[in-house]
Amino acid sequence: MKFVLEAEQAEFGRVLGRMLAAADTPGAVRAWAAGDSEPGRRVWRRLAEAGVFALAVPEEYQGVGLRPVELAVAYEELGWHAVPGPVVECAASAVLLARLGDAARGQDSGTGPVPRPEAGSGPGARWLPRIATAEAIVSYADRARGPYALDADTADVTFVRDGDTLWTSTASGPVQPSLDPARRLARPHTDGAGAAAAAAAAAREAVTAGAYVASGPAVVRAAAHAADTAAFLTAAQALGAGRRLLAETVTYVKRRTQFGVPIGSFQAVRHRLADVLLALEFARPLVYGAAVALAGDEAGAGREIAAAKVAAGEAAYGAARAALQLHGAIGYTQELDLSLWLLKARALRTAWGTPSECRARVLGTPAAL
Amino acid sequence: MDLEHTPQDEDFRSQVRAWLAAHVPAVPLPSLETEEGFAAHREWEREMYADRWSVVSWPEEYGGRGASPVRRLIFEEEYHAASAPGRVGQNGISLLAPTLFAHGTEEQLARLLPPMASGETVWAQAWSEPESGSDLASLRSTAVRTGGGWLLHGHKTWSSRAAFADRAFGLFRGGPAADRPHHGLTYLMFDLRAPGVTVRPIGRLDGRPAFAEIFLDGVFVPDRDVIGEPGQGWRIAMSTAADERGTTLRAPGRFLAAADRLAALWRAAADPRDSAVRDRVADAVIAARAYQLFTYAQVSRPAAAGPDRPGTGHGGDGAAAASLGKVFWSELDIRLHETALDLLGPAGELADAAGEVPDHGRWAEGWTFALAGTLYAGTNEIQRDIIAERLLGLPKERRR
Ligand SMILES: Cc1cc2nc3c(=O)[nH]c(=O)nc-3n(C[C@H](O)[C@H](O)[C@H](O)COP(=O)(O)OP(=O)(O)OC[C@H]3O[C@@H](n4cnc5c(N)ncnc54)[C@H](O)[C@@H]3O)c2cc1C
Numbered sequence: 001m002k003f004v005l006e007a008e009q010a011e012f013g014r015v016l017g018r019m020l021a022a023a024d025t026p027g028a029v030r031a032w033a034a035g036d037s038e039p040g041r042r043v044w045r046r047l048a049e050a051g052v053f054a055l056a057v058p059e060e061y062q063g064v065g066l067r068p069v070e071l072a073v074a075y076e077e078l079g080w081h082a083v084p085g086p087v088v089e090c091a092a093s094a095v096l097l098a099r100l101g102d103a104a105r106g107q108d109s110g111t112g113p114v115p116r117p118e119a120g121s122g123p124g125a126r127w128l129p130r131i132a133t134a135e136a137i138v139s140y141a142d143r144a145r146g147p148y149a150l151d152a153d154t155a156d157v158t159f160v161r162d163g164d165t166l167w168t169s170t171a172s173g174p175v176q177p178s179l180d181p182a183r184r185l186a187r188p189h190t191d192g193a194g195a196a197a198a199a200a201a202a203a204r205e206a207v208t209a210g211a212y213v214a215s216g217p218a219v220v221r222a223a224a225h226a227a228d229t230a231a232f233l234t235a236a237q238a239l240g241a242g243r244r245l246l247a248e249t250v251t252y253v254k255r256r257t258q259f260g261v262p263i264g265s266f267q268a269v270r271h272r273l274a275d276v277l278l279a280l281e282f283a284r285p286l287v288y289g290a291a292v293a294l295a296g297d298e299a300g301a302g303r304e305i306a307a308a309k310v311a312a313g314e315a316a317y318g319a320a321r322a323a324l325q326l327h328g329a330i331g332y333t334q335e336l337d338l339s340l341w342l343l344k345a346r347a348l349r350t351a352w353g354t355p356s357e358c359r360a361r362v363l364g365t366p367a368a369l
Numbered sequence: 370m371d372l373e374h375t376p377q378d379e380d381f382r383s384q385v386r387a388w389l390a391a392h393v394p395a396v397p398l399p400s401l402e403t404e405e406g407f408a409a410h411r412e413w414e415r416e417m418y419a420d421r422w423s424v425v426s427w428p429e430e431y432g433g434r435g436a437s438p439v440r441r442l443i444f445e446e447e448y449h450a451a452s453a454p455g456r457v458g459q460n461g462i463s464l465l466a467p468t469l470f471a472h473g474t475e476e477q478l479a480r481l482l483p484p485m486a487s488g489e490t491v492w493a494q495a496w497s498e499p500e501s502g503s504d505l506a507s508l509r510s511t512a513v514r515t516g517g518g519w520l521l522h523g524h525k526t527w528s529s530r531a532a533f534a535d536r537a538f539g540l541f542r543g544g545p546a547a548d549r550p551h552h553g554l555t556y557l558m559f560d561l562r563a564p565g566v567t568v569r570p571i572g573r574l575d576g577r578p579a580f581a582e583i584f585l586d587g588v589f590v591p592d593r594d595v596i597g598e599p600g601q602g603w604r605i606a607m608s609t610a611a612d613e614r615g616t617t618l619r620a621p622g623r624f625l626a627a628a629d630r631l632a633a634l635w636r637a638a639a640d641p642r643d644s645a646v647r648d649r650v651a652d653a654v655i656a657a658r659a660y661q662l663f664t665y666a667q668v669s670r671p672a673a674a675g676p677d678r679p680g681t682g683h684g685g686d687g688a689a690a691a692s693l694g695k696v697f698w699s700e701l702d703i704r705l706h707e708t709a710l711d712l713l714g715p716a717g718e719l720a721d722a723a724g725e726v727p728d729h730g731r732w733a734e735g736w737t738f739a740l741a742g743t744l745y746a747g748t749n750e751i752q753r754d755i756i757a758e759r760l761l762g763l764p765k766e767r768r769r
Contacts, residue, residue, distance in 0.1 A: 146715030177720040179733060181576070185719065258504040259768035266766065268750040321703075325743055325750075328502050329527040329580075332741050334572040343574065347718050354714055356646050 003288070005073065013073040016050055020081040026337045032084035033181035037154045040084045041137065047074075047083070048134030056094035056229070061128035066095065068291040072236040076287075079240025079316075079348075082340045084182045086151045088237065088352065089140040092230040093159050094131045096140065097124045099222035100166070100214055123168070123213050127157065141188055142227055145352070148176060148185035158188040161223040165215040180343035230352040232294060232305045235287050235312040238348040239280065242316030245323040245341050246276050253326055269326055276322045279315035286311045306353065306361035313349040313358075320345035372665070374443065381436070382443045388422060389451040398454045400734060402577035407491075407533040410457035414488025424462055424486045431482040438668035442661075445622035452626070460529060461485040461492030463618050465538050468556075468609040472597040481558075493531035493561065495539030495583055496606070498524060503751050505540070506550040506603065510585060512543030512557060519543060519595070521559060521588040529745070531581035532570035536560055544600030554602035558594040565589075575720065575737050610747070611688035618746065619698045621661035627705045627735070628657035631712075638712050649708045656701045663694065689759035692752040699742035699749060706736035 005013075023046060028039035047053065052074045057063020071091065078087050101124060130136035136156040141149035143162040152158045152172035160167050169188035176185045250273060253264035263269050286308040293301040320342045324331045331338055349355065374382070398413065399406035417423035418432055426441045427433025436444065456462065462485060469477055484490040501508040510523020525539060538558045546553035561568055565588040570578035597605045635650045667690060709732040710717035721730040743749045757763040 148715065148719075178718045179575075179720045179736070180718075181720075183718070258502060258507075260504075261768060263503075266750070268753065321740075324740060325748070328748065329497070329741075329744055332573055332744065334574060334576045339574050350711065350715065350717050354711055354717075356643055356711065359645060360643070 003285070005069070009070055009073050012070060013077055016052070016074060016077040017080065019046055019050060020077060020083065025081040025083055026340055029082050029084045029182045029340050037085070043083055044085060044134040044137060048132065053090060053094070053134055054132040056091040057128050057132040058098045061098070061124060061132065063094070063128065063132045066098070068232070068294040069288065071233060072287055072291040075233045075236035076240035079237035080244045082241065082244070082344055085137060086139040086155060088230050088233045089150050090131060090138045091233055092226040093138045093140040094128060095229045096159065096166070096222045096226035097128055099225050100124065100218060140226065140230070142223055145227070147187050149188045151184050152186045152188045153184055159213070160188050161219065164217060164219050166213040166219045167211045168213055169211065178347055180347040182340065182344070183347050227352065228294070228302055228305050231309045231358070232290050234348050234352045235290065235305070235308040238312040238316035238345065239283055239287050241341050241345050241348065242280050242312070242319040245316070245319040245338070245345065246273065246280060248338055248341070249273060249323040249326050263326070272322050272326065276315070276319045279318050283308070283311035283315040303362055303364070306358040309353050310355050310358045310362070313355060316345040317349045374439070378440060378443060381440050382447060385422070385444050385447040386451070388420060389447060389453055392416060393451050393453045397452070400577060401455050401457050402573070402579040404533060407457060407530070410454055411488040411491065413454045414456070414458045418487040423458070423488070424466070427466070427482070427486065431478065432486040439665070442620055442622065442664060442668065445620035446625060447622070449622040449626035450629070457491055457530065458485060458488050459618070460494050461490070464494055464609070465492050468596060468605060471609060472605050476593065490536055491530065491534040493528045493534040493537040495525040495528050495531070495537040497527045499526050503748055508540060508542060508554070510541050512541035512555050512590070514543070515589070518589055518591040519555070519557060521585040521590060523585050524582065525585070526582040527580050528583055529580045531561060531568055531583055532578040534561055537583065538596070540602045540606055546600060551603045553600050555599045556596040556602035556605050557590050558596065559588055559590050563588050573737065574740070575734070611691040621657065621664045624657040624660055624698060624701055624705065628654045631705055631709050634709055634712055646708070646712060649704070653701065653705045653708055656697070656704070660694070660698055660701065663697070667694070689755055692755040693760070695746060696749050696752045696756070702739040702742050706732060706739045710736055
């Protein structure tokens, strides 16, 4: 047993961190929020070059296979740098498509493995290599969790799971602002594909509508796995965001003086930050524990992930609350980059599993999803 | 000790309720942190003033109804239960007015109060400076004597609603002993559109220009706009700062109404077996009730209740008791809104989706607003220090 990162994994994190630090992610976040995705796409391409998205894509589709520990390392960095876009949804889509294999335009019998038509014909072949290279920005919505998809207005394609049917959308309705302006939420457009897919699924026959992907129990199983992946990556991202909020606040309270001394010398300030560190330090092992469970494809991975999601989500949100409080009024402004992390921490806390749902899951009473 | 209101007070409640039922806009006004919303809210203040509901506790000669403190609380309960608009005139009505009643001249009261009550003059509070937040006494902006008045120089910040307001009140270094931190501060009022004033709006977390910084470059203020004696500004400001923390700013009605809405949301949206959420909702309801009863106790107390007796509920230090209330309501407000957003599930992330989820936008904007409550009116860390020192008698933490 050796519950620490391998040297290579740690180095991967450092390289990513250096690359992102040089990439002006706050600028990209602000542009993304304003509807200009180009600076964000540049960051995505560099992440792809560093191999981040390939970590969720099988080898036969130009990925490196699912590598949860490396993914956790990477997504912690994405959180630290507040990288904009559907980073979680993109990886979740990759897992979903990989699970479905190249199954595709049909439905499975419900028991055996999904039939694999010749490679190169289905949605896996079509999208997975482009996900690995960030040639396509891909989002994902699970209707069981809500009607909105993150950044569906920007994504090249959005996968949508509705019951046992999966379809795609390349357009969306109007953006509904999130509390985090960099998270653009919109309903993916169906263009009738959802209805057509549903009808086809009901009739148990294949349809040729371009937007239809697959239906049947395999979709439900793959979607469950995708949702687990999304929750896990959200937790890792939250952990990174929380650590960043803490780091920024520690720097600030050493510098800001009131009553002639740095505010970091007041016990109320010190203890609050010490508590933030405690929460983060005890969330991190849960996140990496979940990664190990996921890598082993353990049956209990879902619970480990739910535990990690609660702990990391709450720790990051606590870090945000402390950061805001200890920065004083300046922390309450959009002008300071701190706001990018403050609001993200709030959104990540409920994205892909509210604390309450995750807690239920830890105890083995899955909320109705 | 009893909790029954007198029949007359209940009568008053009925009158308030009837007026609100007939007047509260059916469609909520736009956010008052926008130019359009600001104008709409000013209009609402005027409408209330016309029927003498904008400042019920003030004497009749200034547009009020001379309502007792209990009636003011009843008014607030009805006001929030009716989901009536936020008060754009709040800084003036709840912060400046009590100061003027205590320290202003007859001339100032007659000149300043009616337009304040009608929304014709909306006031901003210009206390904070970039380097002087919690340590307000370190402020550096100056007021220098000149013929018939004062010239203001300096830089104020975080001034709520100054982006659209008309006038401001604040503390300036000037007057006798101007070089000593707590001495030599003068309290005065100025026009936000006077020559030499520059107002720069600052976007809060959601980008709305809810506050602003104010640059002052030789702004003239006539003597009649000094509050109290020159050089006595600190004493005057501190004697009324408690109003900002206490019930004049955040009456319990606000939290009772929010707790009711939260309970309704829970009944409609939540799985009752989810005990974690249920407990949070219940705790918020309990806390709102506690704040209501705490406040009734405060206003029922005889004015001169004697020295501090912490823990007895009969402490005489009203200002320190206001610190208790401030910490309590500000943390309650955040819990109320966090719980609501959690209850909304994935939709809780939406910043504004009035058309999508009923009542949703109010929770999201309310959350943003609540987040600041632990900062303004003296941060909760500072309030806890006041509580520890003044109510518990603990020694001061070492500061320079
Ligand atoms: C939404 C909003 C509206 C506001 N409106 C107005 C307004 O209308 N007019 C106006 O004048 N001001 C206004 N303010 C400013 C407000 O009064 C200040 O934010 C507050 O006094 C704190 O000052 P600061 O922001 O400079 O924080 P700082 O004083 O720098 O404090 C930073 C952190 O250090 C902590 N700290 C500081 N000193 C101590 C200590 N001795 N012990 C323990 N902890 C300490 C604080 O509690 C805080 O957590 C507003 C602020 C906000 C957020």
